[in-house]
Amino acid sequence: MTEQTNIVSSLDRVLPFQVDGLDVRGRMVHLNETVTGIIQRHNYPDAVNRLLAEAIALTSLLGSSLKFEGKFILQVQSKGAVNMLVVDYNAPDAVRAYVRFDEEALKQRIEKGETRPEQLLGEGHLVMTIDQGQYMNRYQGVVVLDGKSLEDAAHAYFMQSEQLPTRVRLAVTEMVSKQDEGPAKSEWIAGGLLVQYLPHSSEDIPHRDLHPGDHPDPEMQKTHHVTEADAWRECEALVNTVDDHELTDPEVSAETLLYRLFHENGPRVFESMPIYDRCTCSRERISDMFKTFDPEEMKDMVVDGKIEVTCEFCSTHYEFDPEDVAKVAKD
Numbered sequence: 589m590t591e592q593t594n595i596v597s598s599l600d601r602v603l604p605f606q607v608d609g610l611d612v613r614g615r616m617v618h619l620n621e622t623v624t625g626i627i628q629r630h631n632y633p634d635a636v637n638r639l640l641a642e643a644i645a646l647t648s649l650l651g652s653s654l655k656f657e658g659k660f661i662l663q664v665q666s667k668g669a670v671n672m673l674v675v676d677y678n679a680p681d682a683v684r685a686y687v688r689f690d691e692e693a694l695k696q697r698i699e700k701g702e703t704r705p706e707q708l709l710g711e712g713h714l715v716m717t718i719d720q721g722q723y724m725n726r727y728q729g730v731v732v733l734d735g736k737s738l739e740d741a742a743h744a745y746f747m748q749s750e751q752l753p754t755r756v757r758l759a760v761t762e763m764v765s766k767q768d769e770g771p772a773k774s775e776w777i778a779g780g781l782l783v784q785y786l787p788h789s790s791e792d793i794p795h796r797d798l799h800p801g802d803h804p805d806p807e808m809q810k811t812h813h814v815t816e817a818d819a820w821r822e823c824e825a826l827v828n829t830v831d832d833h834e835l836t837d838p839e840v841s842a843e844t845l846l847y848r849l850f851h852e853n854g855p856r857v858f859e860s861m862p863i864y865d866r867c868t869c870s871r872e873r874i875s876d877m878f879k880t881f882d883p884e885e886m887k888d889m890v891v892d893g894k895i896e897v898t899c900e901f902c903s904t905h906y907e908f909d910p911e912d913v914a915k916v917a918k919d
Contacts, residue, residue: 599777601860602652603842609853610819614783616842617648617863618835623760623776625865626685629903633694634762635703636670637776640687641760642705643675645780646738647685648863649756650716651677659719666712666733669693673709676901682866684901706737714741746784753785753820759832779835781845783827785820826850867902874906878913886913 599620606613623641632640643662651660657679664673672688689708697708711734718727729749731741739756746754763775826849834840834848846855874897878886889895895908 599838600863601842602648602863603846603860604652604858605846605855606858607823607850607853607855610823610850611785611787612783612819612823613786614781615649615652616782616846617645617652617778617780618842619645619648619778619863620775620838622683622863622865623778624774626683627776628774630686632687632689633698635698635708636687636689636694637762638703638760639670639705639708640673640675640685641776641778642738642758643673644683644685645758645760645778646742646756647675647677648683649780649782650742651679651683652861652863654679654718656720658721658724659717661715661717661719663715663717664709664712664733665715666709668708668710668712669697670708671712674901676868678866678868681862682864682868684865684867686900704737706733706735706740709733710735714738714745716745742782750784753824755781755783755824755827757781757827757830757835759835761833761836763838777836777838781827781830781835783823785823787819867899867904869899869902869904871906875908875913878908883914886910 599618600622602615602617604613604615619641623644626644627637627640630640643664647660647662650662654660654677659679660677662673662675662677665671670687670689673685674687675683675685677683694708697703702708714731714733716729716731720726729745731744731748733741736744739758742756743754746752758778758780760776760778763777765773765775767773830845830849834845842860843857846857849855881889886895890910893910895910895913897906897908898904899906
């Protein structure tokens with residue numbers, strides 16, 4: 589691993605890496621203040637908080653790969669207790685998120701002890717969208733949710749979109765600490781690991797429905813030869829050894845965990861990227877939105893002589909004078 593004299597201790601960051609010995613590249617994410625801020629703002633039940641934190645970690649892993657100032661949007665629509673989940677990653681470093689759920693259905697799930705993310709989501713679709721701006725085409729991938737975890741859904745997304753072997757691990761934990769005065773303090777940590785196989789030749793990508801067979805060169809059969817497919821299988825085996833607590837332990841940095849996993853194959857880390865809990869809403873953006881409504885729709889928005897708008901992502905409340913809004917709509 590590349591020596592670093594000053595290991596960054598912040599948990600709210602994505603760390604890109606590469607393992608040349610296995611033809612693997614990837615990213616690790618640790619989030620603390622980011623997910624804690626979003627969770628505390630919404631005050632969802634803990635079962636929903638865990639799902640949301642996991643989705644934020646996954647979105648950060650995927651969105652941080654964007655090479656332009658666009659958006660990566662993860663959206664879930666399902667028939668489960670949690671029927672809507674949206675996470676926006678605004679490149680290069682901002683994330684926001686919210687959830688909608690059926691309170692009665694969620695209560696029943698919790699009473700039955702069925703609180704794993706896949707149990708809360710049930711059947712539905714996971715949509716991942718890359719938005720490159722208004723003058724560029726959007727790319728959208730859709731994955732069917734039929735009891736799949738977010739990890740499984742991510743694997744399906746990569747196989748159908750990039751057709752490259754990919755392994756994703758996600759984990760979430762809540763830390764509760766006693767305070768000298770007042771209630772206990774609750775913090776959340778979300779961790780994630782993404783590894784992707786990038787062989788020199790597409791012929792080296794392993795196909796799981798076929799037996800790898802013997803090496804076609806008889807001379808190579810006489811020597812110990814690690815094929816590219818073997819390299820990916822070794823990488824998968826290593827990633828499968830990672831426990832949830834290793835991904836969420838604040839005392840275990842991303843650099844440390846990568847060294848534990850890949851030290852025999854020479855991992856290299858690159859400059860880490862910070863992640864912030866930051867919403868993009870503003871009075872100006874909402875005012876521009878009013879231009880899309882006709883006068884009758886505007887009248888229906890008036891309650892007690894004012895128009896009120898609350899951002900679902902950050903819960904910021906805005907109030908507008910109907911006359912001012914009408915002027916903006918005419919401009």
